[in-house]
Structure formats: structure tokens, C-alpha cells
Amino acid sequence: xxxxxxxxxxxxxxxxxxxxxxxxxxxxxxxxxxxxxxxxxxxxxxxxxxxxxxxxxxxxxxxxxxxxxxxxxxxxxxxxxxxxxxxxxxxxxxxxxxxxxxxxxxxxxxxxxxxxxxxxxxxxxxxxxxxxxxxxxxxxxxxxxxxxxxxxxxxxxxxxxxxxxxxxxxxxxxxxxxxxxxxxxxxxxxxxxxxxxxxxxxxxxxxxxxxxxxxxxxxxxxxxxxxxxxxxxxxxxxxxxxxxxxxxxxxxxxxxxxxxxxxxxxxxxxxxxxxxxxxxxxxxxxxxxxxxxxxxxxxxxxxxxxxxxxxxxxxxxxxxxxxxxxxxxxxxxxxxxxxxxxxxxxxxxxxxxxxxxxxxxxxxxxxxxxxxxxxxxxxxxxxxxxxxxxxxxxxxxxxxxxxxxxxxxxxxxxxxxxxxxxxxxxxxxxxxxxxxxxxxxxxxxxxxxxxxxxxxxxxxxxxxxxxxxxxxxxxxxxxxxxxxxxxxxxxxxxxxxxxxxxxxxxxxxxxxxxxxxxxxxxxxxxxxxxxxxxxxxxxxxxxxxxxxxxxxxxxxxxxxxxxxxxxxxxxxxxxxxxxxxxxxxxxxxxxxxxxxxxxxxxxxxxxxxxxxxxxxxxxxxxxxxxxxxxxxxxxxxxxxxxxxxxxxxxxxxxxxxxxxxxxxxxxxxxxxxxxxxxxxxxxxxxxxxxxxxxxxxxxxxxxxxxxxxxxxxxxxxxxx
Numbered sequence: 001x002x003x004x005x006x007x008x009x010x011x012x013x014x015x016x017x018x019x020x021x022x023x024x025x026x027x028x029x030x031x032x033x034x035x036x037x038x039x040x041x042x043x044x045x046x047x048x049x050x051x052x053x054x055x056x057x058x059x060x061x062x063x064x065x066x067x068x069x070x071x072x073x074x075x076x077x078x079x080x081x082x083x084x085x086x087x088x089x090x091x092x093x094x095x096x097x098x099x100x101x102x103x104x105x106x107x108x109x110x111x112x113x114x115x116x117x118x119x120x121x122x123x124x125x126x127x128x129x130x131x132x133x134x135x136x137x138x139x140x141x142x143x144x145x146x147x148x149x150x151x152x153x154x155x156x157x158x159x160x161x162x163x164x165x166x167x168x169x170x171x172x173x174x175x176x177x178x179x180x181x182x183x184x185x186x187x188x189x190x191x192x193x194x195x196x197x198x199x200x201x202x203x204x205x206x207x208x209x210x211x212x213x214x215x216x217x218x219x220x221x222x223x224x225x226x227x228x229x230x231x232x233x234x235x236x237x238x239x240x241x242x243x244x245x246x247x248x249x250x251x252x253x254x255x256x257x258x259x260x261x262x263x264x265x266x267x268x269x270x271x272x273x274x275x276x277x278x279x280x281x282x283x284x285x286x287x288x289x290x291x292x293x294x295x296x297x298x299x300x301x302x303x304x305x306x307x308x309x310x311x312x313x314x315x316x317x318x319x320x321x322x323x324x325x326x327x328x329x330x331x332x333x334x335x336x337x338x339x340x341x342x343x344x345x346x347x348x349x350x351x352x353x354x355x356x357x358x359x360x361x362x363x364x365x366x367x368x369x370x371x372x373x374x375x376x377x378x379x380x381x382x383x384x385x386x387x388x389x390x391x392x393x394x395x396x397x398x399x400x401x402x403x404x405x406x407x408x409x410x411x412x413x414x415x416x417x418x419x420x421x422x423x424x425x426x427x428x429x430x431x432x433x434x435x436x437x438x439x440x441x442x443x444x445x446x447x448x449x450x451x452x453x454x455x456x457x458x459x460x461x462x463x464x465x466x467x468x469x470x471x472x473x474x475x476x477x478x479x480x481x482x483x484x485x486x487x488x489x490x491x492x493x494x495x496x497x498x499x500x501x502x503x504x505x506x507x508x509x510x511x512x513x514x515x516x517x518x519x520x521x522x523x524x525x526x527x528x529x530x531x532x533x534x535x536x537x538x539x540x541x542x543x544x545x546x547x548x549x550x551x552x553x554x555x556x557x558x559x560x561x562x563x564x565x566x567x568x569x570x571x572x573x574x575x576x577x578x579x580x581x582x583x584x585x586x587x588x589x590x591x592x593x594x595x596x597x598x599x600x601x602x603x604x605x606x607x608x609x610x611x612x613x614x615x616x617x618x619x620x621x622x623x624x625x626x627x628x629x630x631x632x633x634x635x636x637x638x639x640x641x642x643x644x645x646x647x648x649x650x651x652x653x654x655x656x657x658x659x660x661x662x663x664x665x666x667x668x669x670x671x672x673x674x675x676x677x678x679x680x681x682x683x684x685x686x687x688x689x690x691x692x693x694x695x696x697x698x699x700x701x702x703x704x705x706x707x708x709x710x711x712x713x714x715x716x717x718x719x720x
Contacts, residue, residue, distance in 0.1 A: 130420030152699025354409030
């Protein structure tokens with residue numbers, strides 16, 4: 001820890017000395033004025049229902065993609081499976097208030113195609129209103145909106161060296177003429193990554209132990225193209241069309257050694273290889289209409305859209321053991337089709353000072369997953385794979401309809417309030433063609449929320465929020481087709497998965513507009529997590545329903561400070577987490593930890609215009625410890641990132657260098673507890689090394705912030 005904290009502290013001290021020298025240098029005052037922002041928003045704003053990471057003018061953007069900046073966002077953590085979480089809870093990601101169709105690794109690859117230079121801000125909405133499709137917290141990624149006349153844009157070239165070398169390039173074109181705006185964003189990512197895994201699985205019965213050492217090299221090629229066309233019919237009416245295309249091709253090769261034992265006696269020792277080929281493409285479209293009466297503050301927003309994702313994967317495993325040789329291939333072809341209509345309307349209510357927001361959404365999903373197994377081991381009666389189902393086709397169909405209303409009002413000019421209610425109804429059907437298994441279900445859910453904020457003075461305020469949310473299983477988590485994994489276990493979905501409702505209370509104290517202390521309480525009495533069971537002698541991982549009470553307590557302190565005429569910005573956040581799993585463990589016969597306590601936090605430091613030479617510096621550090629359900633972290637990670645950017649104002653060029661986790665390479669070490677045993681996995685990530693980026697801009701780069709579209713975004717409560 002000292003190794004990492006020392007250079008950051010040294011950097012901060014060096015920046016202070018640099019500013020002293022810079023004040024003496026007045027030779028290039030005109031050049032300074034072109035790049036120095038004397039008054040700007042704080043990098044991090046702490047509001048009653050969200051934390052806003054304002055990055056539009058931050059040095060943190062240089063050399064990064066949107067995925068990289070998301071990693072550095074306060075309250076956000078990303079685990080070794082690329083699952084994005086806020087305050088330890090799974091989130092739904094929105095881009096410009098439009099729900100993203102991507103999750104997991106697909107979301108990662110997509111966000112890597114969006115250059116960070118396009119970012120305005122990232123909103124971490126920990127207490128979302130009824131407007132959002134509630135499934136815990138929400139992350140809203142807001143992109144810049146350029147509306148100055150003519151053509152403008154940028155081209156970026158990036159080279160990143162970690163274990164292997166990767167390249168990334170993108171272009172951004174924007175054309176605005178009178179009432180018409182057209183934006184094109186294209187990118188190409190060619191990445192080569194290496195990951196190392198150590199796995200130890202221990203079953204309680206007969207003390208069965210499986211050990212595996214695995215190294216995998218993966219190469220990704222991801223081109224993408226998106227287009228946004230917007231036309232102002234008049235001062236109050238806008239129409240537009242968003243088109244998106246994303247493609248990903250990956251090739252990976254894995255090599256591993258392992259051994260199995262029972263009661264201390266060797267059962268098998270083996271070597272195996274895994275070759276994987278994958279190809280996926282996503283096409284999205286969104287037609288929108290917006291009515292905005294600025295004088296009467298009335299807003300009508302209508303969105304009609306469709307999304308399609310198709311992916312093909314072929315995974316071939318060859319295993320050579322003491323007694324046999326096995327070959328098995330797995331082919332999966334996923335197809336996702338989504339259609340939706342969403343309407344939102346906001347207006348003030350007379351002279352009362354209140355405002356109401358109402359809306360609704362209906363969407364249809366039709367997803368198909370064909371799976372098939374092949375290889376010589378499927379025909380060998382002595383093989384453990386001989387009796388597996390060779391193929392099946394899984395179908396998932398649903399219709400989700402929702403209505404919501406939010407009412408906001410400020411009383412006595414001090415008490416801001418928001419009360420909201422959302423009703424969601426889902427009708428779903430899942431089935432298999434060959435096995436003939438089927439499930440149909442339908443249910444409705446009321447999801448209330450409440451927000452209160454009292455301002456004692458311009459320096460002190462306190463706020464309280466309550467949210468009920470529900471997290472539904474992802475469609476593939478229902479698929480019961482049994483698939484062998486390279487680690488010697490099998491995996492499948494669970495046709496009988498249930499949704500997870502939870503309650504959250506949040507209390508926040510703000511003072512001097514710079515310091516915030518918050519406390520959060522989260523409660524649930526049922527959930528679903530990955531677990532392991534024994535079926536016909538096979539160890540199978542699957543998402544399982546867990547009954548039992550889980551309570552989470554959380555304390556957090558945050559401050560954002562500007563020094564040296566706003567050139568030095570420092571944001572610090574530190575939190576304490578406490579989880580009570582006692583009832584959860586007892587009801588599910590787990591041998592996990594009943595009580596978990598750990599610390600976490602982050603720091604963002606940026607300095608603008610070092611030595612008055614148009615040099616920007618930034619540093620970021622995060623202390624993270626990821627505990628989820630029946631899976632516990634055995635280590636505390638310290639992530640860090642340092643970057644320096646040189647700006648050439650006359651030629652509109654930038655050159656930046658970024659150092660990623662150079663003092664300590666990050667890794668994950670987690671143990672999952674189940675009634676059958678413990679399953680521990682160590683993963684060494686490839687997120688480290690050095691990155692160089694060149695950016696060339698052209699045209700007028702003037703940017704305006706996207707128009708506020710609802711009351712909650714202004715102050716978290718009452719409308720303005």
C-alpha cells in the first residue's frame with residue numbers, strides 16, 4: 001500500500017511546486033487562456049440520489065475509452081467477470097438515458113469502442129426514480145452534444161502494451177447546419193490479452209479435490225459504427241434517428257494442467273487445450289420525438305426502437321489424462337430480438353411549485369439459444385461425456401409492460417420532496433425443443449420510492465431516500481442445457497429461477513458544499529447466486545435460488561476540492577462495508593462467513609496546464625474488495641492509473657501517455673461456498689502496462705451540455 005500511496009503523494013506535492021513556478025511564467029499568456037478553465041463544475045458532484053462524475057474537461061479522458069473511465073468512476077467497481085457494480089450492487093447501464101442492450105463482457109467490448117473524448121459525464125444513480133426500469137442502481141453515461149455550425153471531429157490512435165500489444169483507433173464526425181445535426185462515430189479495436197487462472201475445487205464428500213492451472217490468450221477484433229441524426233422541426237419539436245452497429249470476432253487458445261484426488265489419493269492427472277472461436281454482431285435502431293416547451297417546462301419524449309444481437313461460438317476441448325484421451329466441442333448460437341415503445345411526459349402543476357412526471361414502456365423479447373455437442377468422446381461409452389444430451393434449442397419470450405408516476409415539490413424553500421410509484425407486469429415463457437421442458441409465469445410488481453431533502457442553509461443539508469427494486473434473471477440463466485467447462489465442472493441455467501426483490505434506505509449529510517457523509521442500509525430475504533451441485537456424479541455450477549435474510553450496512557465519506565486557481569482538483573472517497581449473512585448461510589447450509597467487514601475507497605487527482613505548457617496530469621487509485629452473495633474475496637485490490645497529456649492548441653493535437661497498475665498488477669482471489677463444497681479461483685488480470693495515444697481534432701470543438709429532461713436531475717427533488 002505504501003508503495004502506491006507514496007508516488008501519488010509525491011505527485012501532488014510536485015504539482016504544487018509546479019504551480020509556483022507557473023505563476024512566474026507569463027510569456028505565453030495568450031496560449032494559457034486558450035486551455036485554462038478558471039470556473040468549471042467540480043469533477044465529482046454528490047447529489048441526493050446520484051453521484052455525478054463530470055469528465056468533459058478532465059485530463060482523465062486522454063488515452064482512455066469509456067470502459068476505462070467507467071472503471072475510474074467513484075462508487076463503481078468491476079469484477080474479474082466484467083460485471084459492473086455500484087456500491088457492490090449489480091447495475092443497469094444507460095447511455096444518454098437509453099437502456100443499453102449489452103451486459104457483462106459484451107458491454108465491456110461495446111464501451112471500449114466509445115472514445116472517452118465523447119464523454120460529458122457519468123451519473124451513478126444509487127436511488128433511481130420510478131422513471132427507470134428499476135433493477136437496483138443505474139449508471140447513465142452522458143455523451144457530449146456538439147451543436148456549433150459546420151463540420152468538426154477527431155481521430156484517435158492508441159497503442160497499449162501489457163502482456164501483449166493491442167491497438168485502438170476511432171473517428172468522430174459531427175455536422176451541424178441550422179436545424180440539422182448529424183453525428184458519426186466509428187472505431188476499430190484489435191486487442192490481444194492474456195489471463196492466468198488457478199482453480200481449487202473441494203467437495204465435502206470423500207474430500208474430492210480438483211486443481212487446475214490455466215493460461216488463456218484471447219485476440220479480439222471489434223469494429224463499430226453509430227449514427228445519430230436529429231432535426232429541429234421548430235423551437236419546440238425535435239425528431240431523430242439513432243442507428244448502431246457493433247461486431248466482435250475473437251479467437252482464444254488456452255492451455256492447462258490439472259489433477260484430481262479423493263481422500264488424498266491421486267485419481268487423475270491431465271493436460272488439456274481449449275480453442276475457442278466466436279463471432280457476434282449487434283444492430284440497434286431508435287426513432288425518437290421530443291417536444292420541449294422551455295417557457296412552460298413541458299417535455300414529451302417518445303422512443304420507438306428495436307435491437308438484435310446474434311452470436312456464434314465454437315469451443316473445442318482436448319484432454320489427455322492418465323487413463324484416457326478426450327475430445328469435446330461445444331457450439332452455441334444465440335439470437336436476441338428486442339422491440340420497445342417508451343413514452344415520458346413532464347410538466348409543472350399550476351402555481352403550486354410542484355411537477356409531475358408520468359410515463360410507461362412496453363417491450364417484447366424473443367431470444368433463442370441453440371446448443372450442440374460434438375467430438376470423439378460423445379461416441380465413447382467409457383467417456384464421462386457419453387450420456388450427455390447432444391443438442392437442444394432453448395427459447396425465451398417475454399412481454400414487460402410498465403407505468404410510472406413521480407411527483408416533486410419543494411416546501412418552505414427548504415424541503416425538497418419526490419414520491420414515485422412504478423408498476424411492472426411481466427409475462428414470460430421458456431421452453432426447450434428436444435427435452436420438452438417448459439415454464440410459463442406472469443406476475444406484477446409495485447416499486448415505490450421516496451426522496452426527501454432538507455436544506456438548513458447554503459452550507460448544510462440532509463437527505464433521505466427509500467427504494468424498492470427487483471432484479472430479474474438474465475434470459476440465458478434459465479437455459480438448462482448442460483455444458484462441460486474446461487475446469488472439469490459443468491454449467492447450466494436454472495429453469496426455476498426467481499427474481500430478487502430488495503429494499504434500500506439511504507441517508508446523506510452535506511456541509512460546506514464540499515463534504516458529504518452517507519449511510520446506506522440494504523435488505524433482501526431471497527436472492528439468486530451461482531452455486532454448485534452434484535448431478536449423476538458431475539459437479540455442476542448453476543444460478544440457484546437462495547432463501548434467507550441478508551443485511552448490508554455502508555458508511556461513506558467524500559470530498560471534492562479545487563486548489564491553485566482551480567488547476568488542481570482532488571476527489572477523495574472512503575467507505576466501510578458490513579454484511580450480515582448469518583441467516584442466509586444457515587438456511588442454505590453454507591459454510592461461508594456470517595459477518596463480513598471491509599474498507600474501500602478511491603481518489604482522483606488532476607492538474608491542468610502544468611508549467612503553463614499545456615500539460616495535463618491525472619492520477620487515480622481505488623481500493624476494492626468484492627464480496628457477492630455466497631462468494632467472498634480473499635484479497636484487497638489496489639488499482640491505479642497515472643497519465644500525462646501534452647496539448648498543442650494551434651494544431652489541435654494531443655499526445656498522451658498512460659501508466660496502468662505499474663506498481664502492482666491486479667488479481668482476483670474468490671471463494672464460492674455451496675452445500676457441496678468450496679470453489680476457489682485465482683485470476684491474474686491483464687490490465688496493466690503502458691498506453692500511448694495520439695489525437696487530432698479539427699473544426700470548432702465547442703460543446704454544450706445535454707438539455708435536462710426531468711426534475712430529478714436538477715437537484716434530486718423539487719423541480720426548477
